[in-house]
Amino acid sequence: MPTKTSKPGEAAIEVLSVASEVYPLIKTGGLADVVGALPGALRRLNVNMRVLVPGYRQVIAKIAKPVVLKEMASLFGGPARLLDATVSGLDLIVVDAPHLYDRDGSIYASPSGADWTDNWKRFGAFSQVAGQIGRGLIDGYSPAIIHAHDWQAGLVPAYLRFGPPTKVKSVMTVHNLAFQGQFPREIFGELQLPAAANSVDGVEYYGAVGYLKAGLQCADAITTVSPTYASEIRTPEFGMGLEGLLNSRTSDVYGILNGIDLEAWDPGTDTALVEPYRISTVRRRAANKRAVRERFGLEHSDAPLFGVVSRLTWQKGIDILANVLDRLVGMGAQLCVLGSGDGGIEDAIANAAGRHPGRIGIVRGYDEQLSHMIQGGADAILIPSRFEPCGLTQLIGLRYGCVPVVTRTGGLADTVVDANEAALSMGAATGVQISPLNENTLTEALRRAIALYRDEAVWAHIQRRGMKSDVGWDQSARKYVALYEKLMGRAVSNGD
Numbered sequence: 001m002p003t004k005t006s007k008p009g010e011a012a013i014e015v016l017s018v019a020s021e022v023y024p025l026i027k028t029g030g031l032a033d034v035v036g037a038l039p040g041a042l043r044r045l046n047v048n049m050r051v052l053v054p055g056y057r058q059v060i061a062k063i064a065k066p067v068v069l070k071e072m073a074s075l076f077g078g079p080a081r082l083l084d085a086t087v088s089g090l091d092l093i094v095v096d097a098p099h100l101y102d103r104d105g106s107i108y109a110s111p112s113g114a115d116w117t118d119n120w121k122r123f124g125a126f127s128q129v130a131g132q133i134g135r136g137l138i139d140g141y142s143p144a145i146i147h148a149h150d151w152q153a154g155l156v157p158a159y160l161r162f163g164p165p166t167k168v169k170s171v172m173t174v175h176n177l178a179f180q181g182q183f184p185r186e187i188f189g190e191l192q193l194p195a196a197a198n199s200v201d202g203v204e205y206y207g208a209v210g211y212l213k214a215g216l217q218c219a220d221a222i223t224t225v226s227p228t229y230a231s232e233i234r235t236p237e238f239g240m241g242l243e244g245l246l247n248s249r250t251s252d253v254y255g256i257l258n259g260i261d262l263e264a265w266d267p268g269t270d271t272a273l274v275e276p277y278r279i280s281t282v283r284r285r286a287a288n289k290r291a292v293r294e295r296f297g298l299e300h301s302d303a304p305l306f307g308v309v310s311r312l313t314w315q316k317g318i319d320i321l322a323n324v325l326d327r328l329v330g331m332g333a334q335l336c337v338l339g340s341g342d343g344g345i346e347d348a349i350a351n352a353a354g355r356h357p358g359r360i361g362i363v364r365g366y367d368e369q370l371s372h373m374i375q376g377g378a379d380a381i382l383i384p385s386r387f388e389p390c391g392l393t394q395l396i397g398l399r400y401g402c403v404p405v406v407t408r409t410g411g412l413a414d415t416v417v418d419a420n421e422a423a424l425s426m427g428a429a430t431g432v433q434i435s436p437l438n439e440n441t442l443t444e445a446l447r448r449a450i451a452l453y454r455d456e457a458v459w460a461h462i463q464r465r466g467m468k469s470d471v472g473w474d475q476s477a478r479k480y481v482a483l484y485e486k487l488m489g490r491a492v493s494n495g496d
Helices: 030-043 119-134 156-161 185-190 211-218 227-232 243-248 279-296 318-323 325-330 343-355 368-377 393-400 410-415 421-426 439-454 456-467 474-488
Strands: 013-018 047-054 067-072 080-087 090-096 145-149 169-174 208-210 221-224 253-255 305-309 334-339 360-364 380-383 403-407 432-434
Touching: 013 030, 013 119, 013 474, 030 047, 030 090, 030 145, 030 474, 047 119, 047 474, 080 119, 090 119, 119 145, 119 156, 119 185, 119 211, 145 156, 145 474, 156 169, 156 211, 169 211, 169 474, 185 208, 208 211, 211 243, 221 227, 221 474, 227 253, 227 410, 279 305, 279 334, 279 360, 279 368, 279 456, 305 368, 318 325, 318 343, 318 439, 325 334, 325 343, 325 439, 334 368, 343 360, 368 393, 380 393, 393 403, 393 410, 393 456, 403 410, 403 439, 403 456, 432 439, 439 456
Parallel strands: 013 047, 013 145, 047 090, 145 169, 169 221, 221 253, 305 334, 305 380, 334 360, 380 403, 403 432
Antiparallel strands: 067 080, 080 090
């Protein structure tokens, strides 16, 4: 798609980003990182992006001196307020509705780990508010674009389409098609949508109510977080039952890669590292490697150290990794794992650590500082995902000289150049790809990575090539601007 920056003197584009989480206020995964980083990247391109976020207890605690924008007597069963706040340079609108969001547990689940039974109501209300903002709910604020993220904001385009006519355009971004927000048909009457919305052209999905399906059906444009994933989700293998709908809207689907915040992820200034470094001083990574080994109880040796920073789930392929850990150790490598997820997978890795003390270590849960340390100290980052819409972990690995070993899928395929003979001879290699994913191909990829590591000159070149990769937001931000302008009917000039 053509890209451009706005012309001098051209009015800024007003965009409302609607997401269930945003870093640094609340985060469970990469969605929050993207939502938190995109406004700053777009600001440089004459786009004013405000972020609408639920007023979870954790969010309310982090906003100081909010301004009340609107009092709402009733929002799906209780009073609510819209609060204006600024945190870490982000312009926020917070939906302060204690009956929906002021709870113990996680933002999606109760302390027992089960999803909140009223998530349909919590995020239906959230989406309805976004639609109302698009129609002038807040005095003096009128976004031209409402940009909704994932199923939690999936009803936003439906509220726009099935309400009074509006010029506001909607964009639906799919960060992971596997999470669709499907609920029983009985809830439809509580969503305050007209009867016409309960159809195949609206929210109806195989007799139920589909939040993400509604967004894909009703949005003016659909984006995914990498070009390859945009193609994959139109196939039965990756379409999760929505490939027919997506194929019917092929001309409206765009794949735009995510980026990372280059200030938050900078090995030259990262305070989480024992020894910061840059391309010219990449050998200083050795101090971080020692620190990672100490944290995970690993032996100090000349062994290559592989790292995993991930949800430990089937999607991420960690079950397959768990099955080849004895082989990894047998090839002379070490492994450190940071993450949580499926209890059986966690236990399998812990059992392998018990069989191979000093060679495999695991820290269950998530630790932001430790994730930085692993990227700054491990030799390679392992991402054997079955599917990966974009992935941020490999982008951080490239930036930090932590060579990615990834499955050839989604954004992993788009961002990591396999160290095959041709790429090595051209000096283009930045990592190792696995394809297709199974125990044997993963083992072979590990073997290849270890062989490359043993050749210091080759490994150093792969590291440095990766560190020079463009993993920031600039190019992708320009593509979002071009899409916004296309929807608004502005002329879009050819660009890079």
